[in-house]
Amino acid sequence: MFDFEEQPRDPPxxxxxxxxxxxxxxxxLCSGSLWNxxxxxxxxxxxxxxxxxxxxxxxxxxxxxxxxxxxxxTIALILRSLTDVMFIVHIIYHICKAILAAGKEYKRENTExxxxxxxxxxxxxxxxxxAKLVAWKLAWLPTLTSLLAVLPxxxxxxxxxxxxxxxxxxxxxxxxxxVLLFTQYLPRIYQIYLSSQKLRxxxxxxxxxxxNFFLYILASHVIGAFWYFFSIQRETxxxxxxxxxxxxxxxxxxxxxWCDSKITTARNATFLNQFCTxxxxxxxxxxxxxxxxxxxxxxGITGDIxxxxxxxxxxxxxxxxxxxxxxxxxxxxxxxxxxxxxFISIIGLLLFLYLIGNLxxxxxxxxxxWEEIRKKIQLKEKDIxxxxxxxxxxxxxxxxxxxxxxxxxxxxxxxxxxxxxxILPTYTKTCLKRFLCMKILRKVPKxxxxxxxxxxMMCDYLKPVMYDESTVVFQMGDPLHSILFITEGxxxxxxxxxxxxxxxxxxxxxxxxxxxxxxxxxxKGDFYGAEELIxxxxxxxxxxxxxxxxTLNVKCDSKVEGFALTAKDLIRVASECExxxxxxxxxxxxxxxxxxxxxxxxxxxxxxxxTPQY
Numbered sequence: 001m002f003d004f005e006e007q008p009r010d011p012p013x014x015x016x017x018x019x020x021x022x023x024x025x026x027x028x029l030c031s032g033s034l035w036n037x038x039x040x041x042x043x044x045x046x047x048x049x050x051x052x053x054x055x056x057x058x059x060x061x062x063x064x065x066x067x068x069x070x071x072x073x074t075i076a077l078i079l080r081s082l083t084d085v086m087f088i089v090h091i092i093y094h095i096c097k098a099i100l101a102a103g104k105e106y107k108r109e110n111t112e113x114x115x116x117x118x119x120x121x122x123x124x125x126x127x128x129x130x131a132k133l134v135a136w137k138l139a140w141l142p143t144l145t146s147l148l149a150v151l152p153x154x155x156x157x158x159x160x161x162x163x164x165x166x167x168x169x170x171x172x173x174x175x176x177x178x179v180l181l182f183t184q185y186l187p188r189i190y191q192i193y194l195s196s197q198k199l200r201x202x203x204x205x206x207x208x209x210x211x212n213f214f215l216y217i218l219a220s221h222v223i224g225a226f227w228y229f230f231s232i233q234r235e236t237x238x239x240x241x242x243x244x245x246x247x248x249x250x251x252x253x254x255x256x257x258w259c260d261s262k263i264t265t266a267r268n269a270t271f272l273n274q275f276c277t278x279x280x281x282x283x284x285x286x287x288x289x290x291x292x293x294x295x296x297x298x299x300g301i302t303g304d305i306x307x308x309x310x311x312x313x314x315x316x317x318x319x320x321x322x323x324x325x326x327x328x329x330x331x332x333x334x335x336x337x338x339x340x341x342x343f344i345s346i347i348g349l350l351l352f353l354y355l356i357g358n359l360x361x362x363x364x365x366x367x368x369x370w371e372e373i374r375k376k377i378q379l380k381e382k383d384i385x386x387x388x389x390x391x392x393x394x395x396x397x398x399x400x401x402x403x404x405x406x407x408x409x410x411x412x413x414x415x416x417x418x419x420x421x422x423i424l425p426t427y428t429k430t431c432l433k434r435f436l437c438m439k440i441l442r443k444v445p446k447x448x449x450x451x452x453x454x455x456x457m458m459c460d461y462l463k464p465v466m467y468d469e470s471t472v473v474f475q476m477g478d479p480l481h482s483i484l485f486i487t488e489g490x491x492x493x494x495x496x497x498x499x500x501x502x503x504x505x506x507x508x509x510x511x512x513x514x515x516x517x518x519x520x521x522x523x524k525g526d527f528y529g530a531e532e533l534i535x536x537x538x539x540x541x542x543x544x545x546x547x548x549x550x551t552l553n554v555k556c557d558s559k560v561e562g563f564a565l566t567a568k569d570l571i572r573v574a575s576e577c578e579x580x581x582x583x584x585x586x587x588x589x590x591x592x593x594x595x596x597x598x599x600x601x602x603x604x605x606x607x608x609x610x611t612p613q614y
Contacts, residue, residue: 042086043192046149047185048218049083051225052076053154055310057162057232059302060259064272066236067259072307073159080155087150091143098138105137106130142194145187153184158229174233175336181229185222212358216322216351223344224318228310230340231293231302235276238288242275291332292341322348373406387420391436391487400428421464434459437563440485444530446538454577461573462563467556474528474554479547482564483529489560491522493552521557528554537570538581544568 053076058067106122122130157177192215236257243253278297280286296302301313321329326345331337384405388398401424408423421429437459441447447455462485467473473484476496484491522528532548547567574581 039086039090040192042083042090043149043188044214044218046080046083046087047188047192048221049076049079050154050185050188051222052079053158054225054229055307055314056158057229058304059232059235061300061303063259064239064276065257065259066232067304069304069307077155077159080152084150084152087146091146091150094139094143094146095134098134101137102130102133105133142191145191145194148187149191151184153180157181157184174237178230178233178336181226209359209362212355216355217319219347219351220319220322221315222318223322223347224311224314224316226340227293227317228296228301228314230337231290231296234290234293234337235278235297235302238276238290239272241288242272246271246275289332289334291334291337292329293337294330322351325349325352384420393432393435397428397431397435400431404428430460433462433464433563436487437462437485440487440525440527443525444527444534446531446534450581451577454573454581457573457577458565458570461569462565465562465564467560469556469558471556471560472553473556473560474550474552476550476553478550480529480532480550480567481547482566483527483533483570484554484562484564485527486522486524486560486562488524488562490557491526491528491560492555492557493519493522493528494555495519495552519552522554528552533567533570537567537574542571542574544571 052072056069056073056076058069059065060067157180161177239257240254243250243257247253275287277287278290278294290297295317296314299313301310321344325348326341329341329344331341384401388401393401401420404424421432424432434456438455441450441455441458465484467489473491474480529548529550532551536542536546536548544567
């Protein structure tokens with residue numbers, strides 16, 4: 001019924017993989033799924049950290065000058081550098097992946113290369129063709145977007161360029177800077193999109209919903225940071241206009257608008273307060289229309305206040321206006337401010353539709369998935385229950401198997417329930433193998449006196465097998481590489497009459513003619529090859545090339561389920577439990593010898609006139 005896996009699971013106390021620690025670490029780090037998840041997280045963190053640069057400029061309302069938050073500047077630069085490392089590693093990852101793929105193709109085309117060949121051994125005259133092959137294998141789109149994403153745009157534009165833009169060209173230069181700041185987000189957002197597409201194929205439903213909701217929160221954070229940065233620019237724009245139109249010395253007036261300026265004698269805070277005030281009386285027209293940025297300036301958010309207060313307020317502003325699609329924004333007639341308001345409305349609407357649409361899709365998919373799981377369990381429940389009853393499994397193991405089946409179907413609704421052992425965890429497999437095979441192992445004469453530790457280890461090394469009807473499991477004269485323990489079905493054992501046993505057995509199987517003479521059959525609870533292999537494994541020196549030969553042909557009379565213990569694993573058990581193994585074998589030999597002596601004495605006593613000799 002169940003198509004059992006062909007390879008055994010290693011016992012719990014052994015390393016589950018024969019690879020070295022270095023190899024396992026390399027495989028883990030090169031895992032596409034793991035790397036993709038890590039890179040998605042890195043992209044999200046990078047987009048979350050970039051807005052910190054927008055909070056670096058601060059306004060000193062008393063001096064009416066533009067300053068800088070030096071502590072935040074240092075923190076933002078360090079964090080941005082750390083995230084850039086991830087993008088650089090991502091670029092290297094794609095290049096190395098392309099080199100490995102090119103190396104495999106190059107090796108496939110040049111069959112004379114040895115097994116130890118690697119890409120570092122490419123001949124000098126073949127370097128250019130090999131480089132072209134690497135370029136052909138390289139994933140250019142993610143590599144280029146990573147290159148664009150790692151460009152230090154915020155560091156240069158906000159930390160350096162923004163504070164160098166002084167004089168009459170400030171307003172025009174500022175527009176170019178804002179466009180560049182917007183565009184620097186595009187490659188990072190695109191990286192999130194590319195990686196999240198792969199993530200959605202493997203992540204669970206709740207993880208997808210949380211990820212989409214987090215994108216909404218992230219957008220609010222970014223919009224709030226832009227709003228703060230534009231508020232700073234809007235007030236400095238008012239200062240520039242005031243100096244141009246109302247100052248007797250505009251150039252000297254503009255040069256004092258930076259707090260680090262050495263010229264402070266011409267700074268006139270009263271003059272700027274008059275033309276750039278944010279507090280006006282009712283029914284009075286403000287000298288300068290700040291539009292949607294008035295709220296931040298009134299509440300002193302652009303000043304040198306606690307950063308947590310500043311960040312939370314700007315985040316709330318972004319979330320509120322994204323949620324209501326910017327309907328409450330009171331923008332001025334300034335064109336770029338209106339564009340920003342339109343952008344907020346469009347982004348809010350798109351994110352809302354995207355979030356709600358995905359949530360509906362996920363809910364529908366989840367409902368459909370649970371329905372498919374329920375139907376699949378109902379369909380297979382009778383077969384699974386029949387299988388468990390047939391083996392007379394205890395209730396605790398039955399309960400554990402049912403729970404594991406349900407859990408596996410929740411993880412993957414297309415899980416193969418025909419292959420039951422493939423979906424059970426190691427612990428459950430161990431319990432099941434010990435329950436099914438411990439009694440059969442005790443039937444083996446040479447294992448009757450064996451210690452329980454060795455028997456348990458033998459059970460843990462067993463691998464489940466299944467054979468169709470008429471399958472020849474062992475042929476007479478072939479090496480006996482494993483012991484077969486039968487848990488379901490019937491097996492015929494016979495010898496061939498042909499001198500060439502291997503050839504005769506093959507002819508009998510292919511022609512469908514039963515070989516003769518028939519010696520017997522093996523049923524549920526029986527075994528084959530145990531005595532020969534145990535005797536062989538108990539020798540002082542054991543060689544895998546000298547395993548015993550099968551003395552019979554073994555052919556399935558029906559569908560057979562069972563477990564196999566390979567000769568290699570039997571040697572491992574004998575070596576790892578050497579003391580217990582030798583003690584059990586010797587005890588069995590002594591008991592067998594004592595029984596034989598007693599039987600001989602009885603036979604002698606039954607003969608008249610004969611005195612037994614001891």
